[in-house]
Amino acid sequence: MTYITNWEEFAKAAERLYVADPSKTRVVTKYSHSKGQLSIKVTDDKVCLQYRTEHAQDVKKLEKFNNQLMRIMVSK
Secondary structure (H helix, E strand, O other): OOOOOOHHHHHHHHHHHHHHOOOOOEEEEEEEOOOOEEEEEEEOOOOEEEEEEOOOOHHHHHHHHHHHHHHHHHHO
16 A cells, blocks of 8 residues: 655545545544654545655644545535
């Protein structure tokens, strides 16, 4: 599994993946304190998108991403 290095590219691809099949898509967030890494994985068992970062400012991006997905979920 490869990691997408650009946040904007990852967020757009993950949103498209969710919109394509909301009932099968899941998002997993993992933080490793010892490594100082935040990993995000979005999958529908066919396509797996991953993003990993060590920067603290990306936590804010993750929060906005989660809010955006929640808005999509409740709007349908």
